Every structure is written in structure tokens, then in C-alpha cells.
Amino acid sequence: MKRISKLTLAGALTLAAVPAYAAGTANGVYTEAQAAEGAAVFAERCAMCHGKQAEGTWEVPALKGKFMGNWGRESLAALSDYLARAMPQFAPGTLEPKDNGRLVAYLLKINGHPAGAKPLPEDHAALAAIRIDPLAATAVK
């Protein structure tokens, strides 16, 4: 129930405040190279809490699977801002902007979103126009 109301709310806000998303993560919005760089950042800055495989623990959120439940249908800008602002929790605000983008790419990759030819935009407005799409059922492995 809670989830439904949250989504309805998000939908309403989207309609009211933000123009329709120009793109979604299903379209390949990052490159493999970015994700590979993100994996290295993840190993160094994130894995100690979220687990080597991003599997999470009882206390720390998993960054795959459940991650989609938390971040699906949000914009990449929201995710990127959150990482920049709040992560890593023991030293928030210390991720280099470049690393931040790489992490976003890595998170998309491990959650089953395809890579594409063009790297993730660095521009905030452009990120805000990209939605984190639900996976197609056939893409869930």
C-alpha cells in the first residue's frame, strides 16, 4: 500500500513540476567504460558497507535488487545528488563529481540496465531528464 501511494505521489509530482522524461535507462545511457571505472570506485568507497557484490546486509541497503524498489522511476539526477550529498555515510560529500557519475553508471549496470554508446551526461538538467526505468521482465536475471 505504502509503495503504491509513494509511486502515485511521485507520478503526481512528475506531472506537476518536471517536464516528461526525455529518456530512460532502458535506452543505454552510460558506457561500459564508465561502469568499469565505477566498479573500481565502488570497491574502494562503497563495498565495505554495501558488500563486495553490492548485496547489502540486514542493516545496510542492497544496491541491487532492492535498490530498484528504492530508486526505480526516480530521475538519475535524484540518485546522483543523493550520492554526492549523503554518501559514503562516514564521509558524505567526498565523492569526486567524476566518480559520482561513474558510480551511477555502475549501479545501473549491476541492476540490469544496458550500457550504450554515449557516456552519462555530467549536466544536471540532462540527468534530471533521464528516468530509472523498471526492468523489462525479460531482462531480470
Next chain:
Amino acid sequence: MSRQNWYPQANLARREMLRGGAALGAVGALSACSAGKVASAGPAPRRPYLTPMRVTPDQLIDMKCCIRPVRAAGPNLGTQMIGDTLVVHNYGHGGSGWSLSWGSAEVAVGKALSVLPSEIAVVGCGIIGLTTAVVAQRAGLKVTIYTRDVIQRTRSFRAHGSFTPDSRVALSAPAGAGFGDLWEQMTRLSWKGFRSMLGLPGDPVVFQDAYALSDAPPVKKHHDADPAIKGAWEPGGLPLQESEWAHFMDRIKDLVPDPVMLPTAENPFPVAYTRRSSEMHFNFPSYAHHLLTEFYQHGGLMVMRDFNDPSQYGQLKEKVVINATGYAARDLWRDKTVFPVRGQTGWLVPQHDAPYSLRYKNASLMAKNDGIVVMNNPIDLGEMFGVGDSMELADPAPILEVMKIVEPIMAGMKGIA
């Protein structure tokens, strides 16, 4: 401080003292030692007073038989499409279904969440299905369980029910190198899940002392391959020897308390060697009650339904379905890599004044809320015992046989030193 001193008599004594003057007065042996003395000089040897278990044949009130749903490569957590329905599998947990339930549910629900459903179906209401349903609800999903039987009448209720996360969970070769990491992830998460249920009313999860008795010094079991046995498991077949089974307990040494050999002065049993460990187990009736209560309180719906073909999953209104049908998946989903490992338990009248577990020769007894569970596990066969056997009728004879073995042990037990 070593692990051995972790659960010392000192702590017990201190706890009993803290319970107040009445208890202190009653426990004569303890009243002599002050807390300070205990801390500086270490605990005085003290034989725990254990009430003997009543193991005469008339005490046997129930027999249960069950098949462990072993899948050679380990539990199936893969996905597949049936029409436009996403099926996420969660079956084939061997002798570890209870122990892996929370972690396995987390993995399956994580996959279901990636398509952002608002509601899902779970097929099956054994320990895997019911836990999965609750985990999905905790993640905000609306859940309907479709099942032939509710947990109390499933194979899950016919298990032994202790924390044995790598018991017949997979065969090393088909499971492959990567399975260990997944196993550890599921096991660690499950451990936290059980920790969150300790101390709840009805004791769904408890720790208790377990004693391993032997006439000769205990030796660590090795699983070396017998070179005389040629070949190994092949798809559709069975393992040929014990060395094929995967073992992972070394990965969670930091969680599980170490066993200790009891000095003679502390050994309550009439055998030369007794090793004490702490085991964690699950009391099925109250455990099921807690999960079902949470499931219904979150608006869960239980629909009684028997599926005859996977295509019927595609006809459900929920477009994401988690399949938790246990051993039945072998037939329903034609998964011939699932093979049966039979096991049976005898249940003696519950004896709440004897809260411990005991192993001696082939006998294993564990006091639970709903009875003392007895198993006859031939030591020489180890994990090969019951492999390939899908006869699910109970036979009391082997249970009565091990009850006879422990009768003299119970008769010869010593009280406080």
C-alpha cells in the same frame, strides 16, 4: 579472551545471581563465589545439572518423514518467463531450507522488485514461500500466496529445524566456485533474521547447549574422495560419495560459537568425552505463527490452489510470481537436477525441564517446544544417508533403535559435582 571463555560458567553464575536473592540462596554451589572472585580466578569447574530425557518407547508421540529438496547446483534463484509473467524461482534448498530462508527470500524478492511491481504472487507456503512473502511485504509489495498446503502441513514442518546452512545444500562441482559467495550472503542475512526473532513469545528461535558424546576422542570429519569410486554426479543423477557435497561453514566461523570439550569434572554424561556447543534451532509452531501473523497483518492473502503445470503461473493476475514449491518443483517444473534425500524424525513428549541437545553414536536428540526430536543418522554414511530415497512414509524402527542406545546414557547421568 579466547572464544572458549566466551560462554563460561562465570557468566551463567553472574546471570543467576542477578536474578535476585531467592535464586542465589537456592543455588548453593554459587553462593560461595563472589562476582570479583569469579572474574579474577576464572570459573570453578561445575557440572551443569541436567535432567535426563525420558526416552522410553512409550514417550514416542509422533513420527514424521520428509524429503530434502536437494538441487545439485544449489537453490534455484533463476528467472524465467511464462507468457508475460516473470517467474523468479526460490526452491531446492536441500537440508538447509530453514537456515537459508531469510537470505534466499531477499535474493528472490530483490529480483522481483527490479520490474517495480506493486503486487506479486508467491507459490508455495513452506518456510521458503512464507518467508519470501513476508520479506516482499516488508519491501512494500502486496502479496498473495497460492499454495496447496499452508506451512503446518508442508515438508518444512517435517524437518529437524536447526541452523545447518550448509547441510546438503549443493554438490561442489555443479554448484561452481561462485556459489560460496551467494551462500555466505544468504547465510549471514538469515542469521540476522533469526537474531531478530530471539526472545519473541513462544521462542520461535532459541539457542541451547548441545552435547556431542563419544567413547573415543572426537575426530574432525574429513570428506576425502574415495579413489575406488569412479565417476560423480551427472545431470539427472545422484552424487556417488560424500566428498561431492559442498561445505562452507568455515566462512562463518566468526558467527558460530566454538565447541568446548568438557573436563571430566564438568561432564554430566557417563561417557569419556563430551563436547559442548551452542546450537540455534527453530520451534516450528511458534515460528509459523509469527510469520503467518505478520503476513495477514500486512494484508496478505492466502489462496488454496494446486498447480499442475507451469503454464498456470502465467494465468495468475499477478505478473511477477515467486516459485517456492520445494521438492515438488522437480515434477512441476521438470527440474531433474533436484534429487530426494529422505530423512525422518521421531518426536517424544515435550520435556521443558530438559532443554538441551545430545548426539551419541547414530543418535541425535534435540529438545524443542513441541517435543524432543530424535533422529538416527548413521555416522558412516554421513550426507549420503537417504540420497535418492523418495519413500516418504515414516518407519519407527530406526528411531526406537537409537532411543535404546541413549537409554543407558540417561540412566547414568550425574547431578551437580
